[in-house]
Amino acid sequence: MCILSMMKISDWLKDSLAMGCKLSRLCSCCFVTQKNGLVAESDVVGTSQASDLPSFRDYTIDQLKTATSGFAVENIVSEHGEKSPNVVYKGKLQNQRWVAIKRFNRSAWPDSRQFLEEASAVGQLRNPRLANLLGCCCEGGERLLVAEFMPHETLAKHLFHWETQPMKWAMRLRVALYLAEALEYCTSKGRALYHDLNAYRIVFDDDANPRLSCFGLMKNSRDGRSYSTNLAFTPPEYLTTGRVTPESVIYSFGTLLLDLLSGKHIPPSQALDLIRDRNLQLLTDSCLEGQFSSVDRTEFVWLASRCLQEDPRERPNPRSLATALISLQKKTMAPSHVLMGIQQGGNVAPLTRLGDACIRMDLTAVHEILENLAYKDDEGAATELSFHVWTKQMQDTLNAKKKGDVAFRHKEFKTAIDYYTQFIDVGTMVSPTVYARRSLSHLMNDMPQEALNDAVQTQVISPVWHIAKYLQAVSLYALGREKEAQIAVKEGSVLEEKKHVT
Structure with missing residues (x-):
């Protein structure tokens, strides 16, 4: 693609960001080329x-x-x-x-x-x-x-050939950021050249954190000229000079951003055509539906297009990449192994759909499960309530619960909290499901301590209900209390297994 076409793509992406209000994250002054000198080591990445x-x-x-x-x-x-x-x-x-x-x-x-x-x-x-x-x-x-040794395989495995679950958007953003920080560190130490940067060069450690393999920092042929054997992914300047430059590495970083967005290894020329035609939906992995806003996706695509500029001097450097990607991060408090669904120091956890959703902090999936479950585990509470509808107070209480259920179903979680609180505060009737639903609603409103309190109360009412333990786990993960959360997940899994056996 010619330079003019690339400029049009960048112009369109800029215009798509609501008159530039969001471009403060990725402002053009941030994109200084590598020719201006080595960048300083990032404060974010220590040794x-x-x-x-x-x-x-x-x-x-x-x-x-x-x-x-x-x-x-x-x-x-x-x-x-x-x-x-x-x-x-x-x-x-x-x-x-x-x-x-x-x-x-x-x-x-x-x-x-x-x-x-x-x-x-x-x-x-x-x-x-x-x-x-x-x-x-x-x-x-x-x-x-x-x-x-990195025990949890490569990005290519988790992105292109996954078996248990697709990689979440929050984890893909973390991969991009950690990779940019790795390149920034190497650049600051005078090792800006990386040979054939691709999804096989990114590996996952014991904690499932992504790392850049050091092997690519070595020349891998007699004269250091080797690069990808697939010309569709090769930086354009390499085809004419046969040499790897720091700007070539940034081009390869751009192809990796496309990999992360699409879940496929799409040639840059094909991806840029989709961007130019404003067809970002075809460029996006269908597994990511509902995990990011259109503005976030546009910013991510714009960043990728900057890395893929025909003119190497127009590409950003690692430091500006890291700066731009920091502002896009999601679920920053969640450990990588939780986002990946990997037990720390172990293999993928053999959990049910609910347990898996909790360990990944996938609140949307938890909501769907609770909504489908309705009040089946209230152990006759709903039947008991029907005997009291003749009093006005009981009628008002039931109406509050019904309105809470409607709000919960429509994902109006603040409203659901208000109505469920009305139901609970009366104190005449007790429902573990209401506490569970209010717990999740608190999580949806970034109130993990309140969510944990409700999850604990759920267990008090129904000691053997596995959902109470799972909600405690996801609340503890949100609070950064990882070890306690892992214990709660195991206990919830045991209770769930016992329920299915009986």
């Missing part, structure tokens, strides 16, 4: 979380053979498999640390000194946004890198 890592060191080939059981096929973790020129293995060192070991083919690094210099330079980086390089091996024709 404290990476400070406990050992210093970069040399490993022997025997140590790495032992760690990988002789480079056994079953220890291969790279998507490209056994026949790929450069294979990544999972290994366990003598000190019991799990590591990822990348073994290059013998022609990749004929100059051992160049390999050691490159590895040592990358090995000095230490940052929680990176899967950091711990060491290397250079013996005979062997060239290997040793890095932190």
